[in-house]
Amino acid sequence: MFKRFLISCDKATTICDKSQYKEATFFELIQLNLHLVFCKFCGLYSKQNTKLSEICKQKALDSKQKSQCLSTKEKELLKQQLKEINSN
Amino acid sequence: MSENQIVLNPDEWIDKYADYLFNYAITRVNDYDLAKDLVQETFFAGLKSAKNFEGKASEKTWLVSILKRKVIDHYRKINSIKGQAEVKMNFYENGENEGSWIEERVPQSWDNETEKSIENDELKKQLEHCINQLPQKYAIVFRMKTIQEIETEEICKELDITASNLWVMIHRARTQLRKCMEDNWFKK
Numbered sequence: 001m002f003k004r005f006l007i008s009c010d011k012a013t014t015i016c017d018k019s020q021y022k023e024a025t026f027f028e029l030i031q032l033n034l035h036l037v038f039c040k041f042c043g044l045y046s047k048q049n050t051k052l053s054e055i056c057k058q059k060a061l062d063s064k065q066k067s068q069c070l071s072t073k074e075k076e077l078l079k080q081q082l083k084e085i086n087s088n
Numbered sequence: 089m090s091e092n093q094i095v096l097n098p099d100e101w102i103d104k105y106a107d108y109l110f111n112y113a114i115t116r117v118n119d120y121d122l123a124k125d126l127v128q129e130t131f132f133a134g135l136k137s138a139k140n141f142e143g144k145a146s147e148k149t150w151l152v153s154i155l156k157r158k159v160i161d162h163y164r165k166i167n168s169i170k171g172q173a174e175v176k177m178n179f180y181e182n183g184e185n186e187g188s189w190i191e192e193r194v195p196q197s198w199d200n201e202t203e204k205s206i207e208n209d210e211l212k213k214q215l216e217h218c219i220n221q222l223p224q225k226y227a228i229v230f231r232m233k234t235i236q237e238i239e240t241e242e243i244c245k246e247l248d249i250t251a252s253n254l255w256v257m258i259h260r261a262r263t264q265l266r267k268c269m270e271d272n273w274f275k276k
Contacts, residue, residue, distance in 0.1 A: 017255065017259045018255060048198055056215070059215060068114050069111070070110050074124065081132075082098060082101065082102065082131055082135065085132060086098055
């Protein structure tokens, strides 16, 4: 019974990754937190993972603000190519 | 004629949809030239199969669905280079290091100085650099999940992978990113 709560570092860090997206289940969170009690490496991983998420969040905000486009020249070229194919 | 209300206008495609499609493609593959190629192929494929267009969906939806297929095809191609089986394999499963931290992967303490510079553009640049170092298939999944913030279910559908597959890839991506950020930034 108790064995179900004991997980490897690999499992723990995978759950930790999931929890970064708030997608870990309640049971997984119990497993993770129990593991974190006695594993300082995974504790550090958790901490850094959170930081990584923060930086990603910033990037996500950035990328939502800018949208990229093709240049007018490339579009014109594409138009010509389309026309050629269409007329064949 | 009323049942065939939506008619395709290939002459207007570029002006109307090129930007949208290009943006869709580049947020997924993160490569200018590749995104351009995918959009181009989408328009060509659209022209070729224009006679199969039934007018059930709008022109835009129809073109996006073609582009989606192109992205999946690309994803499959890079995924099959090393084989699907590799993705399912566990990160720590082989050898004596089974289930535990390998010494070189053990996290080092990150300096608190960095907390102040979290807004720093350099940090974001470094992250970008690290993401680009990832194997392409991990990078695509990681970007979609973390930067585009697309739902797990949708990514799985779009790339035709299972949820557990996705988490293994996210896990590997994050493990490698953590290491990369540590080596290139936090240790300096």
